[in-house]
Amino acid sequence: MTAAAESVLTIAVPMLIVLGGIISPLAFRKGKGLAASASLFFLVALALNSWLLMGVQEGAALYYPNTQGIIFNAASAFIVEVTLALGFLGAIYSYRYFEDEKILAPFYALYSFFIATLVLMAVSFNILIIYVAFEASTIAGGVLILFTKRRSATKAAVRFFVLSVIGAVTILVGILYQNSLTGTFLLDQSAFSGVANSDLVLLSALYAIGFSIKVGIFPFGLLWLPAAHSEAPTPVSAILSGVMVQIAAFAASRIIGVISPVSYELGLSLVALGALSVIVGALLAAVEATYGSKYSRFHVSPVNIRGIKRIWAFSTSSEVGVFYILIGLALMAPALSPLFFAGILLHFLNHGLAKALLFFDSGFVIETSRTADLSLLKGLGSKVGVNGLTYLIGGFSLSLIPGTLGYNTFLEFTRGHIGMEITAVIITAALFIFFTTLYSLRSIVAGRPRAKVEYIDKVHSRATLRIPGVVLAICIVALGIIVLLGANGIALEGYYHQFEEWFSVAARTISEPWVGVA
Amino acid sequence: MLIALTFMIIGIAGCIAASIAFNFILLLAFVEITSVSMFFILLLSFIPAYFPDRIKAGSLFYCGLAKEPYVSDSSVYRPNVPLLNVPYDTNWDEYYDKSTMKVEKT
Numbered sequence A: 001m002t003a004a005a006e007s008v009l010t011i012a013v014p015m016l017i018v019l020g021g022i023i024s025p026l027a028f029r030k031g032k033g034l035a036a037s038a039s040l041f042f043l044v045a046l047a048l049n050s051w052l053l054m055g056v057q058e059g060a061a062l063y064y065p066n067t068q069g070i071i072f073n074a075a076s077a078f079i080v081e082v083t084l085a086l087g088f089l090g091a092i093y094s095y096r097y098f099e100d101e102k103i104l105a106p107f108y109a110l111y112s113f114f115i116a117t118l119v120l121m122a123v124s125f126n127i128l129i130i131y132v133a134f135e136a137s138t139i140a141g142g143v144l145i146l147f148t149k150r151r152s153a154t155k156a157a158v159r160f161f162v163l164s165v166i167g168a169v170t171i172l173v174g175i176l177y178q179n180s181l182t183g184t185f186l187l188d189q190s191a192f193s194g195v196a197n198s199d200l201v202l203l204s205a206l207y208a209i210g211f212s213i214k215v216g217i218f219p220f221g222l223l224w225l226p227a228a229h230s231e232a233p234t235p236v237s238a239i240l241s242g243v244m245v246q247i248a249a250f251a252a253s254r255i256i257g258v259i260s261p262v263s264y265e266l267g268l269s270l271v272a273l274g275a276l277s278v279i280v281g282a283l284l285a286a287v288e289a290t291y292g293s294k295y296s297r298f299h300v301s302p303v304n305i306r307g308i309k310r311i312w313a314f315s316t317s318s319e320v321g322v323f324y325i326l327i328g329l330a331l332m333a334p335a336l337s338p339l340f341f342a343g344i345l346l347h348f349l350n351h352g353l354a355k356a357l358l359f360f361d362s363g364f365v366i367e368t369s370r371t372a373d374l375s376l377l378k379g380l381g382s383k384v385g386v387n388g389l390t391y392l393i394g395g396f397s398l399s400l401i402p403g404t405l406g407y408n409t410f411l412e413f414t415r416g417h418i419g420m421e422i423t424a425v426i427i428t429a430a431l432f433i434f435f436t437t438l439y440s441l442r443s444i445v446a447g448r449p450r451a452k453v454e455y456i457d458k459v460h461s462r463a464t465l466r467i468p469g470v471v472l473a474i475c476i477v478a479l480g481i482i483v484l485l486g487a488n489g490i491a492l493e494g495y496y497h498q499f500e501e502w503f504s505v506a507a508r509t510i511s512e513p514w515v516g517v518a
Numbered sequence B: 001m002l003i004a005l006t007f008m009i010i011g012i013a014g015c016i017a018a019s020i021a022f023n024f025i026l027l028l029a030f031v032e033i034t035s036v037s038m039f040f041i042l043l044l045s046f047i048p049a050y051f052p053d054r055i056k057a058g059s060l061f062y063c064g065l066a067k068e069p070y071v072s073d074s075s076v077y078r079p080n081v082p083l084l085n086v087p088y089d090t091n092w093d094e095y096y097d098k099s100t101m102k103v104e105k106t
Helices: A003-027 A033-052 A075-096 A103-123 A126-146 A152-182 A196-215 A220-231 A232-258 A264-291 A307-333 A335-368 A386-398 A406-412 A420-445 A468-487 A495-511 B003-022 B023-049
Strands: A452-455 B101-104
Touching: A003 A033, A003 A075, A003 A103, A033 A075, A033 A103, A033 A196, A075 A103, A075 A232, A075 A335, A075 A468, A075 A495, A103 A126, A103 A232, A126 A152, A126 A220, A126 A232, A126 A495, A152 A196, A152 A220, A152 B023, A196 A220, A196 A232, A196 A264, A196 A307, A220 A232, A220 A420, A232 A307, A232 A335, A232 A386, A232 A495, A264 A307, A264 A386, A264 A495, A307 A335, A307 A420, A335 A386, A335 A495, A386 A420, A386 A468, A406 A420, A406 A468, A452 B023, B003 B023
Parallel strands: none
Antiparallel strands: A452 B101
């Protein structure tokens, strides 16, 4: 393949999605055709990315270099794969989610653009391109939140916008500082080799703070994350939580991994921030499930509820803390950083799938029952059907239960080289989430509502809203069983070791684009 | 507001100066300063318009003696959702669909 063709391939996936977002609304007026066309573009992009991903062989990294710092290697391809898979499911889900078909055309256009900006953020080794993609995703994400058409959604979008801009400005200061130190915008380890360590520490701290706002780390995350995730339309919530915050964390890990400052204190600060997020987020999720927004706070409406999506928004604020813990640990023990970076990829997979599932299922429950308030939701029972089971699978995966993909995260944090304190923090958060999942499902299916609820119009159950939850639950259980059996030496050991080896190679390509390349 | 205005003016002047000097980095910095300050001015002026305080409209007249026929809470101006230009979905204001279900909170 020629160099020019390779360079085109690096941006083929985001270009395809953007093209889908432009062509579909122009070619189709009706919802069905529009949804099919937009989803098809996602599917083609997913197939192309899968083909590129399969090109990764043992000990070799897939890469298509060009001079502008967009590098499509194993780690990038993996992140893009998860993003596109969730994006595709979100596109299918959106078709029946919106009651007004007229809204679908601008929605699909913006949604495709939003996913494309996230993909661009994942494949870039150029800080300016990451910054531009970051800003573009803020604008697209902010407007997508407004599609709920509630006043509270406008407030949530404004919060998301303002905080993201503050984060972006911090990153911009970092970019200018980096340019003054190295004279380049490229994230290249050799460029940082001659720079004093104190400068590298300051630069990393700037980037870590800038990205922490978008990632949703404590305390910034609490200001925008529960509001935006719960007010946005469900497919957007699933992408915000399952992909956007994670890609911001991935970008932060890539940037700090490339800069690689030697500072135990910076590592410790990041671990502390992450641990605080993990505990506070999980605790607030449990408070929201049991007592509601009156006590968990950070709500944008004067009407207090026990919001089903707010629970998982707080949980996201908790789960993203794990990324910062892993980045911090990588700085504290540089020799083990490939292991921690592998943890970042594994957590990306587990949290991405599980959280998107939980949001899709929550959205299904809201659309079926016509209420987002857990205290009015009770007694749905038979209507939930198979999605009750998938909801549990998602929750259990976040609670690190064996048999789900979450068990892999549990394995990461019980290995000898991670201190007992960190393991204890993660297990405590997992227990909170376990309790929250069981409690919220119990609230959905059993008992009587606290208020007198009477349906005055027939409620339609939409079957297509069930599909994404079921697909994701199957993926989580299938991968979880491979991990459970393989890790304990019962069966499928070969697959498990292949899985592990591939991740260890991919993890090194997060910050070293050329690793394993002859 | 004044601080934001000052930053905006500095930003615009800086943009012009940086363009003349062909300094891309400085230009980028000034563009960001300008856009952020403009964004804040926009917010400062629009938020009060979008989220008016809940006013007991009746209390405005006759020392609070006026009743609904004059002006009611619901007739206070309510703007459309920005950018999408569609009315707010007031059915979902309290997080349940009022057109489908009737809720009597105790």
